[in-house]
Amino acid sequence: MDFQLTEEHLMIQKAARDFAKNELLPGVIERDEKMIYPAEQVKKMAELGFLGMMTDPKYGGGGMDTISYVIAMEEISKVEAGISVVMSVNNSLVCWGLETFGTEEQKQKYLIPLATGEITGAFCLSEPEAGSDATSQRTTAIDKGDHYIVNGTKNWITNGNSASVYLVIAQTNTELGHRGINALIVEKDTEGVTVGAKENKMGIRASDTHSIMFQDVVVPKENRIGEDGFGFKFAMKTLAGGRIGIAAQALGIASGAYELAVAYSKERKAFGTEIANHQAIQFKLADMATEIEASRMLCFKAAWLKDQNKDYNMASAIAKVFASETAMRTTTEAVQVHGGYGYVKEYHVERLMRDAKITQIYEGTSEVQRIVISRSVLR
Numbered sequence: 001m002d003f004q005l006t007e008e009h010l011m012i013q014k015a016a017r018d019f020a021k022n023e024l025l026p027g028v029i030e031r032d033e034k035m036i037y038p039a040e041q042v043k044k045m046a047e048l049g050f051l052g053m054m055t056d057p058k059y060g061g062g063g064m065d066t067i068s069y070v071i072a073m074e075e076i077s078k079v080e081a082g083i084s085v086v087m088s089v090n091n092s093l094v095c096w097g098l099e100t101f102g103t104e105e106q107k108q109k110y111l112i113p114l115a116t117g118e119i120t121g122a123f124c125l126s127e128p129e130a131g132s133d134a135t136s137q138r139t140t141a142i143d144k145g146d147h148y149i150v151n152g153t154k155n156w157i158t159n160g161n162s163a164s165v166y167l168v169i170a171q172t173n174t175e176l177g178h179r180g181i182n183a184l185i186v187e188k189d190t191e192g193v194t195v196g197a198k199e200n201k202m203g204i205r206a207s208d209t210h211s212i213m214f215q216d217v218v219v220p221k222e223n224r225i226g227e228d229g230f231g232f233k234f235a236m237k238t239l240a241g242g243r244i245g246i247a248a249q250a251l252g253i254a255s256g257a258y259e260l261a262v263a264y265s266k267e268r269k270a271f272g273t274e275i276a277n278h279q280a281i282q283f284k285l286a287d288m289a290t291e292i293e294a295s296r297m298l299c300f301k302a303a304w305l306k307d308q309n310k311d312y313n314m315a316s317a318i319a320k321v322f323a324s325e326t327a328m329r330t331t332t333e334a335v336q337v338h339g340g341y342g343y344v345k346e347y348h349v350e351r352l353m354r355d356a357k358i359t360q361i362y363e364g365t366s367e368v369q370r371i372v373i374s375r376s377v378l379r
């Protein structure tokens with residue numbers, strides 16, 4: 001066992017920290033308030049190699065381990081979770097899914113531009129009537145020989161407008177239930193694809209979340225990922241790794257709020273002394289530090305298991321449920337440490353508190369994570 005980060009990990013941490021401080025912090029409040037998609041910043045993130053961190057260099061990626069990804073996600077999420085979600089979806093759901101299960105042709109055509117960040121991708125599973133219960137897909141992909149015809153609506157799609165490529169989960173054979181589901185690569189500019197209005201969200205407001213409508217969209221058969229009927233498994237396997245990214249995002253949101261609370265507690269005076277000298281504040285900081293450290297260890301453990309090709313399904317669910325609940329508690333307490341100043345935008349902690357909530361919802365709610373964990377416990 002080794003709790004030390006390597007030289008390479010430390011370099012990635014510094015690069016991500018500098019990027020967040022220099023490129024994200026200056027405009028983060030405005031982007032949140034006006035729901036501005038951080039296009040310019042996403043481009044810079046691509047230049048730094050953050051959009052395909054774990055992808056093999058032969059497909060345009062950085063060839064890094066999942067620990068590096070957790071480290072970078074934490075640093076970027078400390079400042080702007082609205083952009084780290086773009087990074088998370090592109091890395092964990094789109095690039096990883098294509099690299100692991102795609103054909104060589106699909107990798108050449110789609111993975112290379114996605115991993116280099118020339119374009120971004122989106123993962124389209126949720127529907128108006130299918131969220132936690134992802135088996136009840138109403139979007140259909142009817143087999144027409146050499147192509148599929150896709151009809152239906154996907155909801156809450158991150159990168160919905162900015163992405164050039166969608167990975168779409170759809171039902172081909174209803175009689176086979178979840179074994180009749182397929183995963184298809186759909187280019188955004190295909191005829192019949194319509195992007196709905198941008199969602200006006202509580203948090204991660206800079207990210208572009210949209211519903212996507214598919215009407216008689218023709219998708220060539222060579223764009224199916226895996227064997228016929230592999231789509232549901234594809235989605236579940238991809239989301240198991242995606243949870244590590246979201247756990248790391250939650251960790252970053254928590255540690256960003258914690259760092260701000262520590263700094264503020266040393267400056268703000270009440271009753272003739274810095275509030276950091278009041279034990280009630282000290283204990284809040286102690287609880288934050290404890291839970292954040294535990295979250296970080298859980299993220300690293302899940303990432304390490306993934307890198308060792310061991311089963312990480314339970315570990316990623318544990319990391320996500322714990323880190324996301326830590327993010328909610330920590331950000332709420334960070335607002336409390338700031339008093340009235342915590343309630344206004346300039347001090348950042350109110351945004352982090354709003355951003356934290358989504359980590360308990362997407363890529364499997366906290367309740368769904370507990371289902372995953374308890375299934376492993378009782379197996």
Ligand SMILES: Cc1cc2nc3c(=O)[nH]c(=O)nc-3n(C[C@H](O)[C@H](O)[C@H](O)COP(=O)(O)OP(=O)(O)OC[C@H]3O[C@@H](n4cnc5c(N)ncnc54)[C@H](O)[C@@H]3O)c2cc1C
Nearest residue numbers: 123124125126131132133156157158361362363364365367
């Ligand atoms: C900002 C944002 C971005 C998103 N990005 C994407 C994306 O890029 N791609 C994508 O496909 N989806 C995305 N989603 C969708 C997200 O994954 C779903 O919202 C989530 O899975 C929950 O589904 P739901 O909203 O339908 O809630 P429901 O499934 O309707 O759940 C409602 C409540 O019931 C609980 N519940 C449901 N079933 C059970 C059960 N068996 N036991 C106990 N409790 C249960 C849930 O935990 C929740 O508390 C995004 C959502 C948001 C808000």
